[in-house]
Amino acid sequence: MNEELINILNSIIANATPLVIAGLGETVSERSGVTNLSLDGSLQLSAMAGFAAAIASGNLLVGCVAAMIVGAVIALIVVVANIELRQDMVAIGFVLTLLCADIAQFLGQDLAGQRMQPMTKLNIPLLAEVPIIGPVFFQQPAIVYVSYILIFAIWWWMFHTRGGLAMRAVGERPETAFARGTSVNCLRYVYTFIGGALVGLGGAAYSLAIKPGWTTPPSMRGEGWIALAIVIFGGWHPFRVVLGAYLFAVLRALSSAIQRSPDIQIPLVLLNMLPWLLMIATLILVSSGAIDRLLSIMPRPLQKWTRNFLRSDPPAALGTRFEQD
């Protein structure tokens, strides 16, 4: 396999990482029934805060922790406003997404142009030596390995522990969960908090590793919306969400490769629109009747697999408030 291709794959994995982490975070909170619509603003503000903290302390880890705290606090505002103050989650999330983007730009005005050594690539002993897989997956910045761990940890927690069962129950049938003695709102607090912290870590992944530094306007503007769409595309399942994020990164890499090649002439304007066209197209695919029509023309053995793969049903109680007292 040629070296250039391996380099491209390596950068695809790296570029997808913030979306992977933020998408997983949103999956966690949405699975417990809370829509945190503030993602786009959260990512920007936590990226800014993480970068600022890392510069001030000279320590990347401090930056990551600061970003996680910012993300978690924003998520906490959403859930407190919803549970305690009975405000619409969408409204609060929406205001927060605009507000956080503005705060990030305002407070980050002096950070633009400042430099700091970003996370360096770290080779995992043994694994990094495996041909192809090693250079693609295991010669990456530390944050990428964190994302691998998160993928499996969240999947395992969600589907193989009692805690995960309770979390899903709270998002699907809060009344039933409550009747069985689960504290619905308490769990929603916990998982939205964790989800927000992960979104914050996603922000740090941009400013401290993947797109180091801070610019005005921020380079990750708009990515939060893509992450939200990926969660829908992923049908609220961690593996599929991650797959969505990687697919997205692959298509982006392809489009920029096409742009560089002299043989194919595709207008730049179309390439810049591509992520958004893709977002709309995937949402059409998973939310319209297109899947059912696609299924009906497929051979039977393939049907079940495709359905499981493409079906995207939100948690039944997503976005609804639960009266606990």
Added chain:
Amino acid sequence: MSNPKVVRILFVLLSIGASLLVTSVLVMVVGQSPLDVLDRIWQGAFRNSESTAGVFNFWIPLALCSMGLILTFTAGLWNIGAEGQVLAGAIAASWAARTFVLPNEIQIPLELLFAVAGGALWGLLIGILKTRFGVNEIFGGVGLNAIISVYSIYLIAGPWQPPEGGSAQSTQPFPDHALLHPMNETFPVSLIALILTAVAIVAVYLLLRGTRWGLQLKATGKNAKSALLLGVPTTRATLTALMAGGVLAGLAGAYRVLFTYDSLRPNVSGGIGYLGLLLVLLTGMSAIWTPIVAFIFAAILSGSTRLRVSLGLDSSLAGVLQGILVLSMLLFNGVRQRWEERRKSKTVTPSAVESQPTPSNAKAASGE
């Protein structure tokens, strides 16, 4: 304290105070004095009649856009796509301005017509994505906003670049016969646009108050399923609301290119679509309060444009202040509602509890 109106006003003041406090802290974080900033914003907005005209020049598109958003909110839609509809209107008006060579009094209506059509079309697209393909209007809107924004940049840097070469900053200024004209030197605001905005405000108020269509929008917004069962054409209500919102947003876009900038620029809307959404959330869709608060927002916006020059502060401070204001208004609204509820539940008589012996009620009545 028992008068609910007094409580309401008190809570509004409280949330304004809280948001000023938080914004002040943020200003102090970057090492500036909040009072200085406030003074500069005030000076920037109302220094003289020309700067006041500047406030009106922000108010016109913001009010137009917000009135359109009242319609879509009434129909229960999160029309984040308003931003893109402003751009669509701006592009369509620019196209007409570049294409036709007609006397001003014919050209302007023609351009506005194009703007209206552009905005409505972009709104309709979101509606079709939602009603036909099941794509939530928030995602459809965000996607279409980005797409039209990329397209406008492409036009400015490509086919519409000035003949001396594209700097990607703006198109060539449109010829004089294609532009809206200020009413006089000392108060440079377009009279036509001012009248149109006033008409739009009254029209939205009346449409929601006394027409069948307004009622259909309300029914769709309250509960689309029941409305459909009761024979309300909810799909049509959704589509027409988005188109009507697009019409007003398109006009706002036309004003930005035909008066504010005299040309098409990147980010020509300046975030007015998003700001309108915040504004309408703040006023709770009131057709009376929205234009009034829009004026305050326009003053903040206009007053803060020169903060970068005068104090070296990013003009995003305007957005910070407005965002915090809306957020704290929503939060304090929630606090007030809870507080009133608690007061009520304390005065509940035992017989009232017995009449509804569900566990949740009994618990609430027993004081938490």
